[in-house]
Structure formats: C-alpha cells, structure tokens
Amino acid sequence: MTAYLLKRLVIAAITLVVASMVVFAVLEVLPGDPARLMLGMNASADQVALLRNQMGLDAPLILRYLHWVGGLVTLDFGRSYTYSVPVIDLVRERLVVSLPLALMALTLSTAIAIPVGLFAASRQGRAGDAIAMGTAQLGVAVPNFWFALMLIYLFAVWLRLVPAGGFPGWSAGAWPALKALLLPAVALALPQAAILARVTRSALIEVMNEDYIRTARAKGLPYRAVLWRHALRNAMIPVLTILGLQFAFLLAGTIIIENVFYLPGLGRLVFQAITQRDLIVVESVVMLLVAAVIIVNLLVDMSYALADPRLRGRQ
Amino acid sequence: MKVWKTILAAAVLTFAVGSSAWAARTDLVIGIPLEPPHLDPTAGAAAAIREVTYANVFEGLTRIGPSSEVLPDLAESWTVSDDGKVYTFKLHTGVKFHDGSDFTADDVKFSLDRARAENSVNAQKQLFAAIDKVEVVDPATLKVTLTHPQGSFLYNMGWGDAVIVSPKSADTNKEKPIGTGPFKFDSWAKGTSIKLVKSDHYWGAPVFLDKVEFRIVPDAAAYAPALLSGDIQAFPFFDPDSVAQVKDDPRFKVVVGATEGETILAMNNKQPPFDKLQVRQAISYALDRKAIIDGASAGLGLPIGSHMSPTNKYYVDLTGRYPHDVAKAKELLKEAGLENGFKATLKLPPPSYARLGGEIIASELREVGIDLEIIPVEWAQWLDQVFTKKDYDLTIVSHTEPNDIDIYSRKGYYFNYDNPAFDKVIADVELTADEAKRKELYAQAQKILADDAVVGFLYELPKVGVWDAKLQGLWENAPIPANDLTKVKWTD
Numbered sequence: 001m002t003a004y005l006l007k008r009l010v011i012a013a014i015t016l017v018v019a020s021m022v023v024f025a026v027l028e029v030l031p032g033d034p035a036r037l038m039l040g041m042n043a044s045a046d047q048v049a050l051l052r053n054q055m056g057l058d059a060p061l062i063l064r065y066l067h068w069v070g071g072l073v074t075l076d077f078g079r080s081y082t083y084s085v086p087v088i089d090l091v092r093e094r095l096v097v098s099l100p101l102a103l104m105a106l107t108l109s110t111a112i113a114i115p116v117g118l119f120a121a122s123r124q125g126r127a128g129d130a131i132a133m134g135t136a137q138l139g140v141a142v143p144n145f146w147f148a149l150m151l152i153y154l155f156a157v158w159l160r161l162v163p164a165g166g167f168p169g170w171s172a173g174a175w176p177a178l179k180a181l182l183l184p185a186v187a188l189a190l191p192q193a194a195i196l197a198r199v200t201r202s203a204l205i206e207v208m209n210e211d212y213i214r215t216a217r218a219k220g221l222p223y224r225a226v227l228w229r230h231a232l233r234n235a236m237i238p239v240l241t242i243l244g245l246q247f248a249f250l251l252a253g254t255i256i257i258e259n260v261f262y263l264p265g266l267g268r269l270v271f272q273a274i275t276q277r278d279l280i281v282v283e284s285v286v287m288l289l290v291a292a293v294i295i296v297n298l299l300v301d302m303s304y305a306l307a308d309p310r311l312r313g314r315q
Numbered sequence: 316m317k318v319w320k321t322i323l324a325a326a327v328l329t330f331a332v333g334s335s336a337w338a339a340r341t342d343l344v345i346g347i348p349l350e351p352p353h354l355d356p357t358a359g360a361a362a363a364i365r366e367v368t369y370a371n372v373f374e375g376l377t378r379i380g381p382s383s384e385v386l387p388d389l390a391e392s393w394t395v396s397d398d399g400k401v402y403t404f405k406l407h408t409g410v411k412f413h414d415g416s417d418f419t420a421d422d423v424k425f426s427l428d429r430a431r432a433e434n435s436v437n438a439q440k441q442l443f444a445a446i447d448k449v450e451v452v453d454p455a456t457l458k459v460t461l462t463h464p465q466g467s468f469l470y471n472m473g474w475g476d477a478v479i480v481s482p483k484s485a486d487t488n489k490e491k492p493i494g495t496g497p498f499k500f501d502s503w504a505k506g507t508s509i510k511l512v513k514s515d516h517y518w519g520a521p522v523f524l525d526k527v528e529f530r531i532v533p534d535a536a537a538y539a540p541a542l543l544s545g546d547i548q549a550f551p552f553f554d555p556d557s558v559a560q561v562k563d564d565p566r567f568k569v570v571v572g573a574t575e576g577e578t579i580l581a582m583n584n585k586q587p588p589f590d591k592l593q594v595r596q597a598i599s600y601a602l603d604r605k606a607i608i609d610g611a612s613a614g615l616g617l618p619i620g621s622h623m624s625p626t627n628k629y630y631v632d633l634t635g636r637y638p639h640d641v642a643k644a645k646e647l648l649k650e651a652g653l654e655n656g657f658k659a660t661l662k663l664p665p666p667s668y669a670r671l672g673g674e675i676i677a678s679e680l681r682e683v684g685i686d687l688e689i690i691p692v693e694w695a696q697w698l699d700q701v702f703t704k705k706d707y708d709l710t711i712v713s714h715t716e717p718n719d720i721d722i723y724s725r726k727g728y729y730f731n732y733d734n735p736a737f738d739k740v741i742a743d744v745e746l747t748a749d750e751a752k753r754k755e756l757y758a759q760a761q762k763i764l765a766d767d768a769v770v771g772f773l774y775e776l777p778k779v780g781v782w783d784a785k786l787q788g789l790w791e792n793a794p795i796p797a798n799d800l801t802k803v804k805w806t807d
Binding site: 031037038039041042043045047050082083084085090093145149152153156157163164166259260261262264265268269 | 350352353359360361434435436438439440441489490504505506507508530531532533534536537540541543544545546693694695696698699700702703714716
C-alpha cells in the first residue's frame with residue numbers, strides 16, 4: 001500500500017511539472033495582448049508598450065516561466081493583470097462559492113442516483129426499471145442550462161421561493177447563501193444523478209450475475225439482503241470512479257450554470273480571465289485544478305481499497 | 316368597547332400601510348453585463364468602469380449630460396481668452412473627497428498633469444494633448460493654457476478619463492475609488508456586485524437614492540427572470556433579443572435610445588481589392604441596411620450613412636448616398652475588373668451585432684459575387700490581429716467612443732485610410748471654436764467619408780433599457796458610457 005501510494009505521488013509530481021510547462025506554453029502563444037485589451041482602441045502604441053513594461057510582460061519567456069513556477073512552489077500565485085490583486089485572493093473568493101456548490105450538487109446527485117439505481121436494478125426488465133431509466137435518459141439528454149432556466153421560472157419568478165440568481169456572500173448568513181446555491185445545485189445535480197443512476201444500475205446488474213451472488217441466494221438469503229449487503233458494495237468501484245470525475249467537473253466545468261445564475265464561481269473566473277487575457281490568473285487556476293484533479297484521483301484510488309478489501313494488501 | 320378596539324386597530328393598520336407609501340424607496344439594484352476590471356476610469360478603457368463610477372463616484376471639471384451636452388461640474392463657471400487658448404475655471408468651494416479631505420485647484424492640477432504625463436497609462440491620453448500648462452491661481456481658480464485653440468476642450472474634460480482624483484488616493488482608486496461624487500464606494504464582491512452608498516457631505520444637489528448595487532449578470536438569458544423576480548430593478552443595457560419577454564408587462568418600461576456606437580463594416584483600405592474606390596462603393600450598394608438592422612439589432616438601430624450618431628448635433632443624413640442596389644454594385648465591380656467576383660475574409664468579434672450582422676452581410680455580398688469566409692475571433696484576438704496588426708480584409712465593429720470621426724485621420728489606424736483633404740478638415744475642426752463653422756466642417760468630414768466609402772456604414776447601436784415602471788431619471792440615450800444616478804428616484 002505504501003509503495004503503491006509513493007508511486008502514485010511521484011507520478012502526480014511529474015504530471016504537475018509537465019502540466020505547468022504545457023499550460024504556460026499554450027497560453028503564451030495565444031494571440032492577444034493584455035495591455036492593449038486594458039487600454040482599448042484609443043491608446044497609442046507607445047502607451048501600450050509602457051503598460052506592458054509596468055506589468056512585467058516584456059521580460060523573456062523563460063524568465064517569466066521560472067518566476068511563475070518559483071512563485072507556485074512557495075504558494076505565491078502572483079497578481080492578476082486586470083484586477084491587480086493577488087491571484088490567491090481571487091481564487092479564495094471563488095472557492096467559497098464553487099466548493100460548497102460542488103459538494104451540494106454531489107451529495108444531491110448521489111442521494112438520488114444510488115437509490116434509483118438500486119431500485120431499477122432490483123426490478124430489472126420490469127415497468128419500474130423502464131420508468132426510472134427512461135427518466136434518467138431524459139435527464140442525460142436535457143441541457144442543464146435549459147433545465148436551470150425552467151427552475152428559475154418556476155421557483156424564482158413564479159413561486160418566489162429563492163432568488164433568480166446571484167450570490168449574497170456568506171457574510172449575509174448561512175441560509176441566504178445556501179438558498180442562492182440551491183437551484184444551481186439542483187440544476188447541476190440532476191443530469192449528474194441521471195448518469196450515476198445508470199452506472200449504478202448496470203454495475204449492480206453485472207455483479208448480480210456473479211457466482212458468489214448465486215451462492216448467497218442458494219444458501220437462502222433473501223434477494224434484498226443479497227442486493228444490499230453483497231452486491232452494492234462490489235458495484236461501488238465504477239460508481240466511485242464516475243463520482244471522482246464528476247467532482248472535478250463540478251469544480252470548474254460549471255461555467256454555463258454559473259453564468260445562468262450569475263454566480264461568482266471558479267469556472268467564471270477562468271472564463272473571464274481568458275477573455276481578458278489575464279494570463280497569470282488562467283495559468284494559476286488551471287494549475288490548481290490540475291492539482292485538485294490529481295488529488296481527487298488519488299482519493300478515489302484509496303477509496304477503492306476501502307470498498308474492496310482485496311486491494312488493501314496489494315502492492 | 317370591542318367595536319372601538321377594532322376601529323383603532325384598523326386605523327393603526329391604515330396609518331402603517333399609508334406611511335410606508337409616503338416614504339419612497341431609496342435603494343436600487345442595477346444589472347450590468349460585464350464586470351469592470353477595476354474602478355479607476357483614469358487607468359483603463361473598459362466601459363464597465365464608467366458605467367459604475369461616472370457622475371456617481373467621480374466628477375470632472377465639466378460633465379456630459381444625457382443629450383451629449385457639456386455641463387458645468389466641479390467647475391462652477393469658466394472664461395476663455397480671446398485667442399481661445401487660455402481657460403480660467405472657477406471651482407466650487409466646500410467640496411470634499413469621500414475620505415474627508417478638501418478638494419482644491421491643486422487636485423485638478425495634479426489630475427490633469429498625471430493624465431498627460433510621460434508615464435501616464437490613461438486610455439484617452441489624446442484628450443489632454445492640447446494642454447500646454449496647468450496653473451493654480453488660488454484654491455478655487457485654475458488656469459489651463461493650450462498650445463492651440465481647441466473647440467472640443469470643454470467636451471474632452473467631461474470624459475470619464477478626465478475626472479478629478481486626489482493625490483492621496485490616486486494609486487488606490489482601482490480597488491477603492493475615492494472621488495467627489497454624490498455616491499461613495501462601499502464594497503465590491505468580485506464577480507457578484509459593487510455597492511455604492513450616498514455620500515454624507517456632497518456639495519451639489521442631493522440625490523434620492525441611499526444605496527445602489529450594480530449586480531453583474533453576464534448571461535443575457537438571465538436578464539428577464541432577474542427583473543420578473545424583482546431581484547434586479549433596472550437593466551440600462553438590456554439584450555434587444557429578450558425584449559419580447561418584458562415589453563407587454565406594465566410593471567416595466569422599455570426605453571429604446573441611441574448610443575454613440577457607429578456600427579460599421581470596416582474595410583482594409585490598403586488591402587487589394589479594397590484599395591479600389593469602386594469595390595468599396597460596390598459593397599456599400601450591396602448592403603441592405605434594413606435587413607441588417609432587423610436581423611442584428613431586433614430592428615432597433617438607426618441607419619447611418621457616415622461616421623456620426625443621428626442624435627449628435629453635427630449629424631447630417633447621408634443614408635441615401637448608397638441605396639441598396641445590387642445591379643449598381645455589380646456594375647461597379649465590373650468597372651473595377653472584378654465582374655467574376657472575388658473571395659475575402661470577414662473577421663467577427665464576439666458581440667451579437669457582429670456575429671449576426673456578419674452572416675447577413677455575407678449573404679448580401681454573395682449576391683454580387685463576393686464570397687466571404689467568416690472567421691469568428693475573441694476580443695483579444697481582434698485587437699491583436701485586426702486593430703494592431705491590420706491583418707484583415709473586412710470586419711464588423713461598433714465604435715463606441717463619442718464624437719470620434721477623427722479616427723479616420725489617425726495615422727496607422729486600422730482602416731488604412733489616408734486622405735489629406737479629410738485630415739485637413741479634421742485639423743480645422745480641432746482649431747475652431749465657432750459653432751456654426753464647426754457644424755459646417757463636421758458636415759464636410761461626414762460627406763468625404765461617405766463619398767470615399769471608407770467603410771460600410773451600417774447603423775447606430777441602439778441602447779435598450781428596461782427598468783421598473785416606477786423608476787425615474789435613468790438615461791434614455793448613452794452619449795457616453797455611464798449610468799448617471801444623480802437624478803434617479805422611485806415614484807409611487
């Protein structure tokens with residue numbers, strides 16, 4: 001287990017270094033000059049050159065790369081070109097929105113998907129299964145921004161139970177903040193739940209065809225007990241894999257939902273930074289996300305061991 | 316006894332309900348589409364900076380009013396020397412910055428000198444180019460000497476880029492703007508909203524609102540729900556395509572005005588075959604403005620025939636210069652030796668006026684044999700490739716700076732247009748202070764551009780504002796980028 005973990009850690013470190021090079025190189029070749037973007041169409045070329053100098057953009061590429069990576073190692077992410085505040089502050093402000101939102105959506109989708117998957121698997125081929133999986137199919141097919149707009153019209157415009165969008169900040173109190181995240185979390189969770197429910201169902205059905213299940217049934221255990229105690233646990237590995245992938249997606253891939261609900265999340269920060277050529281923000285946030293994905297994958301790998309005791313002893 | 320109690324209760328209730336109706340609302344949430352990068356209008360070109368701060372937080376010597384007129388602001392009055400070169404401003408006294416420090420002529424000198432300094436990164440540095448020296452006569456009097464008479468000087472001083480800042484806070488205005496305006500900066504939750512509150516010691520006419528919040532709503536699809544749910548009460552720049560969702564609702568007012576955004580099909584005048592006058596004219600004849608306005612601005616834009624807003628006092632109507640005439644266009648192409656048509660590229664920045672307009676224009680030009688390849692680009696790319704490197708054939712863009720016909724005389728500007736006769740007219744306007752003469756010169760300038768068909772003149776970008784019907788005082792037009800809240804109030 002220790003050797004396995006060490007190997008994973010070394011791979012993670014190499015991935016980070018390579019990712020930093022790729023991220024930096026790709027963003028630097030993008031056309032577009034942040035200084036020109038800030039000064040607009042009326043500024044002269046001299047003025048743009050002056051601002052580039054003030055922003056430190058005229059230093060050689062390799063020096064800027066080393067400076068940036070050196071900063072990352074000491075957790076100094078540099079200052080945003082456009083906002084002129086430390087990148088770490090921007091990220092922190094966005095994470096307090098994105099992280100709770102991702103966790104809420106993930107909890108919600110798991111809470112819906114696992115029971116639905118179990119239900120469908122236990123009624124395989126029957127009407128209940130068909131209805132559950134038909135609904136799930138619909139959940140996968142409906143675009144989440146459309147679904148989000150329908151939720152807004154129903155709960156915010158018509159019933160006026162929650163705000164139509166925006167985020168009041170945690171300083172406004174826990175309940176108003178959570179209320180603002182409720183609809184976006186539902187809009188994010190349902191399509192994810194649909195996928196997760198299908199995966200849970202197929203994993204369960206596969207496991208239910210295994211020999212040891214037949215043995216359990218043969219020794220007289222009731223069907224439900226077999227499903228819960230023996231099958232579900234073994235079906236968790238593909239489910240956990242999907243969950244890990246979904247969490248990474250929820251952290252930064254929620255840009256459309258963040259736009260519809262105008263939430264100040266991490267996805268929108270990246271999008272805004274890209275359009276404004278705030279390269280230092282894009283580079284740093286992408287690196288953070290790479291790190292987050294690596295860590296989540298590591299956790300998922302470790303949770304396999306929890307789900308499957310056989311993996312614990314393995315080298 | 317019981318009856319009396321009921322009557323008393325009813326009276327108290329009526330009074331309570333009635334009194335709440337007497338006191339009008341004093342808070343407002345305004346939706347804006349783009350978040351400003353920072354809040355210092357003297358250090359960046361983004362319109363969003365002005366949409367929050369102009370006239371609200373920061374003030375200049377003069378200011379621009381809702382009909383593009385020049386109004387006194389921090390300068391109470393002024394006199395101009397006979398040679399038109401020396402302006403003496405009499406300043407308001409008793410004015411304080413939001414940090415409590417006094418405003419004097421020294422602050423004005425500091426602000427103007429800072430904006431025109433060698434190392435200035437003011438995005439509109441050309442506004443200050445004519446200033447020779449700025450002198451403080453006494454704390455309430457300032458003398459500005461120009462190198463040459465300049466007809467637009469007072470107008471220039473009304474731009475957001477020419478606001479007066481204090482030397483104490485000039486370097487921190489990006490994050491915590493300190494001005495002399497009726498509203499002071501309260502807080503900024505990045506990505507969400509910017510809050511202003513009424514300033515306690517404002518020198519001018521008192522404002523009606525106590526609290527204002529600018530909420531950032533990037534997605535046009537979210538505008539209507541935000542209004543309908545009551546979360547946001549005004550969108551001064553609404554999405555023209557979503558107007559249908561609110562226009563029949565009596566709770567809202569839909570106000571269509573004009574901006575200073577001349578939307579044009581820019582042509583690279585040095586890139587063959589656009590270097591030929593006949594080709595540019597052929598394109599102008601091939602454009603069907605009505606179809607473009609209907610398709611790209613929900614039918615709300617005003618057609619233009621040269622580079623001037625129809626709401627501008629110097630405007631002359633040249634929309635009849637090139638009527639939509641396919642036969643005439645083909646004839647001109649034949650004269651240019653291109654009867655078999657040609658291929659070119661059309662680079663389109665992100666706004667919907669460009670992306671939607673581009674498809675319509677491509678199909679219109681196909682009718683006369685010009686085959687356009689559409690290339691969508693981001694703003695940063697557009698500024699880099701089209702604007703800076705001039706690597707393009709055609710592009711669509713809206714020039715939103717007010718009164719900016721002079722861009723056609725700038726050397727190395729991305730149109731690659733070079734006409735000494737036009738440059739002369741613009742140079743003359745610059746030196747002329749007499750209004751009648753200025754009007755005549757501006758008319759000449761507009762006519763030259765139309766005759767030369769420098770670009771395809773399409774329409775003036777409309778400003779579609781939607782707000783609560785009980786709200787008064789928001790601007791109908793946008794002569795400059797601003798959301799002036801000084802006259803905004805709730806009525807019952």
